[in-house]
Amino acid sequence: MDVVKEGDYVLLWHSNEIKVIAVAKRGLVIGTVRGILRLDDILGKPYGSRIVTNLGHTFYITKPNIIDVLLKMPRVTQPIYPKDTSALIIMLNVRPGSRILEAGLGSGYAASLLAMHLKPLGQLISIERNSRYIAVAKKTLRTMEVNDVVDIINGDIAELALPEEYFDSALLDMGDPWRAIPIVIKALKHGGNLAVYVPTISQVEKVIRSMVDSNFIDIKMIEVNWREWKTTINEVRPKTWNLSHTGFIIVAKKP
Template identity: 30%
Template sequence: MVPGDSSERLSLQCRIREGDLVIVYERHDNMKAIKVTGGSVLQNRFGVFKHSDWIGKPFGSKVFSNKNGFVYLLAPTPELWTLVLSHRTQILYIADISFIVMYLEIVPGCFVLESGTGSGSLTTSLARAVAPMGHVYTFDFHEQRAVSAREDFEKTGINSLVTVGVRDIQGEGFPNEYSGQADAVFLDLPQPWLAIPSAGKMLKPDGILCSFSPCIEQVQRSCESLMVKFTDIRTFEILLRTYEVKEARAEIGEGDEGFSFRSPPRKKRQHSTEKGNEVEASCATTIVARPCSEARGHTGYLTFARLKCLS
């Protein structure tokens, strides 16, 4: 991260200061981003939390309300920011983002071009990947979305790594000043094939392009355009299945051999009301892993291609 900026401090797990952005964690599906202000309070179902009590505590701390309820104060990592940011557009999630960063071969010092910015979910992870000396130039045709994205990047402390521009990349292409400089280009556009010729001019020899499209017809047209100047063209669909791990009760009888995806059962002792002595309970607890009932399905297709090297 850039020395001295908030992203470096957060990565080092420093203590919370006034003005910092924290992720208030109630449970895995209930988090929110809050700027710490000395005279402010947070009110929720667990009670009232004073911001002044948070200042000086390390990120990850468990803090208590006036009713002895509690929340956790987490650093706004790209993964958590993706879960709490304002959805100005449909966003990319962790499974797609991690694959994109890996397959584009993005490392510290890379020069990356992106279109369009949208809600900035991917941009945030790209910025962390190129830090401390690289840079991400991201473009959106919608001016208000670009303004909102800049504000978000300032909140999360990555504004020194990201430049946001307003430009119709499909119609105008990328600015000529970046020609031949980009290590990687990412496209999230309705008609990516219109921007592929310009993206090819921006890339260094052997540079990599990725295009995200929700429909296979978009993929087909993009691949036709890529065949002109690109090689190693591949398309992927990332499907993520999450499992919930929790403690559950199960009836244990003679001859039971256990349960799939479960640890050995732990028997509890119960008090007998008839004889007044303790006996082993027939109902035991065990750790169970089950697929989540609401699994995230298809998000889109990721098409990658490498710019041909001219001999």
């Protein structure tokens, strides 16, 4: 029987609007609008069972989604949101065994999701200039259990000597990616894709110009909008708040 153990991430669900993702720890007490949850009461309980608050409201004890856990991790930069990472995984042809280059590790959110699709034999090499970001990202990668396929380099990609025609694809998530594009094309295998993630149009134009000047082909740009709907019976409609623009994804291919 699969039971809650100390240190597990758990989802305590009352409704779509009232739910808690927490680490099961002895002595931890969580306050909600439906009452107090004492995590001592869930240790050793089977997943799928229920817990009742001091106000008499029931919460299901279940396992969280990958994204639930990832979004609980500390962040030191604006991360690439999962809605965008899901598109990047497809557009970069990420698969088990791929070699991926990333510049701009940040908090490690995108790296975690990319690495999950590379296991067990793939490799993600991530380059990050800020050592403080690296320290935070390493904790995230360990929590998400993907640190074994991620190699981190503290440095500036524009100043590094990368192996030629080594990577299957590359992702740039940095403030000035146009500096790195002429270097990345040499490091990509023929047919490999480069994706650049930037939040503003002024950055987009510089990225596209650098891609053209570096002889990339098949340049395209997308924006991913996520529209969630309310699923309450007799009230099914779009939610009032939705996650809209987060960034632009520009993708190009090395011929």
